Structure formats: structure tokens, C-alpha cells
Amino acid sequence: MNYFKPESLDEYFNCIEKSEGFVRPLAGGADIMHRLKKKFLKKDGLTLIDINVLSDLKELEERDGELRIGALTKLSRLQEFLAGKAGYNLLHTALGSSACSQIRHQGTVGGHLAGCLPGSHLFPVLLLHEARIEIVSPGGMREVDLDTLQKQPYHNNLKKNELISALILPALPAKKSYYWGEGERKGFCFAPFVLGWSFSEEAGLRIAGGNLPRGAVRFRVLEEKLAGSFVPLIDCLKEEFHFQEKQGNPLSEYQKTLLYRFMKVIKDKGEIK
Amino acid sequence: MSTASVNILTLNLKINGRDYCVSCSPDASLSSVLRDNIGLSGTKEGCGSGECGCCTVLLDSKSVKSCITPAFRAEGAEVITIEGLSSPVHPLHPVQEAFVEAGAIQCGFCTPGFVLSAYSLLKEIPNPDEQDIKNGLSGNICRCTGYETIFKAVQLAAEKLNSSEREARE
Numbered sequence: 001m002n003y004f005k006p007e008s009l010d011e012y013f014n015c016i017e018k019s020e021g022f023v024r025p026l027a028g029g030a031d032i033m034h035r036l037k038k039k040f041l042k043k044d045g046l047t048l049i050d051i052n053v054l055s056d057l058k059e060l061e062e063r064d065g066e067l068r069i070g071a072l073t074k075l076s077r078l079q080e081f082l083a084g085k086a087g088y089n090l091l092h093t094a095l096g097s098s099a100c101s102q103i104r105h106q107g108t109v110g111g112h113l114a115g116c117l118p119g120s121h122l123f124p125v126l127l128l129h130e131a132r133i134e135i136v137s138p139g140g141m142r143e144v145d146l147d148t149l150q151k152q153p154y155h156n157n158l159k160k161n162e163l164i165s166a167l168i169l170p171a172l173p174a175k176k177s178y179y180w181g182e183g184e185r186k187g188f189c190f191a192p193f194v195l196g197w198s199f200s201e202e203a204g205l206r207i208a209g210g211n212l213p214r215g216a217v218r219f220r221v222l223e224e225k226l227a228g229s230f231v232p233l234i235d236c237l238k239e240e241f242h243f244q245e246k247q248g249n250p251l252s253e254y255q256k257t258l259l260y261r262f263m264k265v266i267k268d269k270g271e272i273k
Numbered sequence: 274m275s276t277a278s279v280n281i282l283t284l285n286l287k288i289n290g291r292d293y294c295v296s297c298s299p300d301a302s303l304s305s306v307l308r309d310n311i312g313l314s315g316t317k318e319g320c321g322s323g324e325c326g327c328c329t330v331l332l333d334s335k336s337v338k339s340c341i342t343p344a345f346r347a348e349g350a351e352v353i354t355i356e357g358l359s360s361p362v363h364p365l366h367p368v369q370e371a372f373v374e375a376g377a378i379q380c381g382f383c384t385p386g387f388v389l390s391a392y393s394l395l396k397e398i399p400n401p402d403e404q405d406i407k408n409g410l411s412g413n414i415c416r417c418t419g420y421e422t423i424f425k426a427v428q429l430a431a432e433k434l435n436s437s438e439r440e441a442r443e
Contacts, residue, residue: 001298003279003299004279026343029341030342033300033341033343034322034323048300050343052346096408100326101394101409101411101412102336103338105332105335105393
């Protein structure tokens with residue numbers, strides 16, 4: 001096992017260039033230590049790059065009505081920052097039920113996103129926000145939609161020389177929003193299903209769920225079918241299930257039942273027809 | 274540091290107010306360094322993979338699970354373990370006293386983790402309600418007490434800390 005501690009992004013990319021085998025940037029370290037201990041990651045040929053001193057990745061600021069959250073921002077710091085902030089209360093709630101206080105004190109936003117954790121409480125809510133991520137590489141910086149980051153659980157679409165530098169988070173312009181995680185998440189035990197729903201005149205209806213075979217998704221068929229139409233809820237759901245199955249992302253019977261129950265509660269509240 | 278690769282790290286750690294210099298591998302956990310290199314065995318290692326919270330310590334006053342914290346993350350930070358909570362003048366911290374008085378200890382293996390999680394929670398929320406306590410301690414597992422006495426102990430600790438703060442102000 002090799003270890004580097006670069007002091008700037010340039011040094012970081014130098015380390016990446018020098019390294020062979022499996023290279024992992026390390027921020028809070030909880031996820032990597034957990035995987036090493038469980039032997040999901042092999043020590044042989046592993047290079048850890050400690051990025052904690054890269055101060056460029058620690059900024060947390062409001063810019064043009066959006067939040068720019070540096071990748072090294074601790075989850076607990078973000079939770080404190082979002083308390084009482086209009087447009088971010090759903091995310092604040094999701095952060096509060098994400099893992100436990102010890103993990104939130106340790107875990108970083110960038111690590112959480114790059115880890116593509118299947119049971120993440122945050123991913124579905126971030127998809128409702130239509131969040132973007134900022135990626136740096138030796139060639140410069142680019143922004144992509146968050147949903148393009150996930151490849152499959154625990155695997156992202158980043159190239160070897162790319163690093164998440166920030167999460168760009170527009171406010172969720174929702175008059176009404178709900179968040180629901182099935183089961184309590186403790187430590188590394190994942191919630192079987194996490195669902196988020198929001199509605200506003202400007203942004204319309206947004207529905208997202210997490211812990212599917214390919215990670216978190218927006219249920220766009222369901223959103224489209226339910227928006228202003230009179231198609232029965234059960235038929236809208238069937239079309240969404242069918243669509244997800246075709247995408248290689250089938251919901252389990254348990255998840256289908258939970259999504260039905262979630263939507264039924266929203267329907268009974270009179271939020272959808 | 275530098276961009277030169279290393280296999281063994283030399284770390285300067287500040288633990289319970291004392292400075293230590295230790296050598297360890299890059300993947301060494303903070304709990305293993307505390308227990309094996311420094312001999313602070315009050316920090317327990319239960320599951321060893323971040324589930325049970327027995328290994329909770331404070332890193333810059335924030336609770337973390339030391340079994341999944343790389344030891345090098347503690348460099349430049351102030352680490353407090355269960356041994357660092359008491360002082361020669363006060364052999365037991367008010368949180369520890371509350372645990373004893375409320376009978377929140379049975380086998381005692383998880384107690385250091387619970388005490389430090391409670392300490393961290395009370396720093397953030399001095400007057401927690403029951404839900405705050407449940408959330409604050411959700412990263413710790415106890416297989417003996419059934420949690421009720423632990424929740425009572427945290428309420429008692431909050432009262433003790435608040436009254437001693439009031440007395441100090443007066």
C-alpha cells in the first residue's frame with residue numbers, strides 16, 4: 001500500500017500520474033476504512049491519496065442563488081449550515097437521518113457522492129434539487145448533472161484523473177415536499193428504500209427514489225404521467241416500473257409496494273389527482 | 274508533507290492534552306493506534322467496522338468512530354478518549370457520574386462510546402429532548418440495557434452540566 005499527501009491540486013494530479021494499480025483519494029476515510037476492514041478493498045496495489053489539506057475543496061458559499069458546497073465539507077457542517085434555510089429543508093431532514101452523528105462528523109460531501117452508496121439518504125433528495133457536480137482534472141474543470149455520476153452502487157463514472165471539487169445545489173422551489181426513508185439507518189446499515197417528492201408551480205412535480213440496482217433515480221415517467229393527467233395512480237406506477245425494468249433498474253416487490261404506499265399517502269393528502 | 278510515496282507514517286498526535294509520536298501503516302485505524310501503540314485501552318473495539326460505536330472518541334470535540342478513522346486523520350487535531358474526560362480533581366466527569374447514578378451500565382463494554390457520544394451531543398444541544406438523545410446516540414449499540422437507562426442518564430447529565438454551568442456563572 002502506498003500513501004501520498006499532496007498540498008495542492010497540481011500535486012494531487014502528479015500523484016495520480018505516478019501511481020499504478022488502484023488509486024483512491026481519501027477525505028473523511030470512513031468508507032474506505034470500512035471497505036478495507038470488510039476486505040471489499042484489497043491492500044495490495046492500493047494507493048491512498050490524503051486530500052484533506054486541499055483547501056480549495058473546503059469552501060461553502062452561496063453564489064447566484066445556488067449553494068456551492070466544497071467536496072471536503074463535512075456532512076455535519078452542511079447540516080448545520082442548512083438549518084432553517086429556505087429551499088433546503090428537505091435536504092436538511094435527509095441529512096439528519098443519514099447514518100449517525102459520528103459518521104456525519106467524519107464523512108464529507110465529496111466522499112459520499114463519489115462512493116455512490118446504494119442506500120444514500122441524500123442522493124434522491126439531491127436529484128430533486130437537480131444538483132450538479134463540479135469535477136476537476138489536469139485539463140480543467142467541468143460541471144455535470146449529478147445523475148450522470150452513478151455507474152452502479154459503489155462505482156462512479158469518474159476517470160482516474162478526475163476529482164469531485166464541489167456540489168452545486170440550486171434551491172428546491174417546492175411549496176410542498178416530502179421525504180421518507182424506510183427503516184432507520186444506523187452505521188453502515190442501509191435503508192431499503194428512500195423516497196422524495198416535491199411540487200411547485202415553476203418546477204412541477206419531482207419524484208425520486210434511492211437504493212435501486214443502479215443507485216438513485218428520478219421517476220420521470222411517473223412525474224410526467226401524474227402531472228395534470230387523470231391516469232389512475234396504479235397505471236402510472238406500472239408504467240414507471242416497466243420503464244425502470246427496461247433500463248436495467250428493476251424495483252424489488254418490496255420497493256414497488258413502498259413506492260405505491262408513499263404515492264398513496266401523497267394522493268390521500270390531495271397533492272396529486 | 275510531500276508527494277513522495279510512503280509505506281510507514283510517523284504521526285504527531287495530541288491525545289488527552291499530551292503529545293505522542295507514533296509510527297503506523299497508512300491504513301492503521303485510530304482505535305488500533307490508541308490501544309496498541311499508546312496503550313489507551315479505554316477505547317473499545319467491538320465490530321471494528323463502524324457499526325457499534327464502542328470505539329467512539331472525540332476529534333476536535335466531535336464524536337467519530339475511531340475504528341474507521343484513519344490514524345493520520347488525527348494529526349493536527351485534538352483527540353479525547355474516555356481516559357481524558359476525567360481529571361485528578363474530578364475523577365468522574367458529570368456525564369460519567371450520570372451514567373453511574375442512572376444505572377446505565379451493565380457489562381460496560383459499550384459505555385465509553387456512549388459516554389463520549391453523549392458528551393458530544395450535549396456540547397451541540399445542551400438541553401436535548403428525547404428524540405435528540407435518540408438521534409445523537411443512534412450510532413451506538415448496547416446489547417444489555419435496552420437503552421432506557423442510557424437515555425435517562427443523558428437527561429441527568431444535561432441537568433448536571435447545566436446546573437454546574439449556572440453555578441459557575443453565579
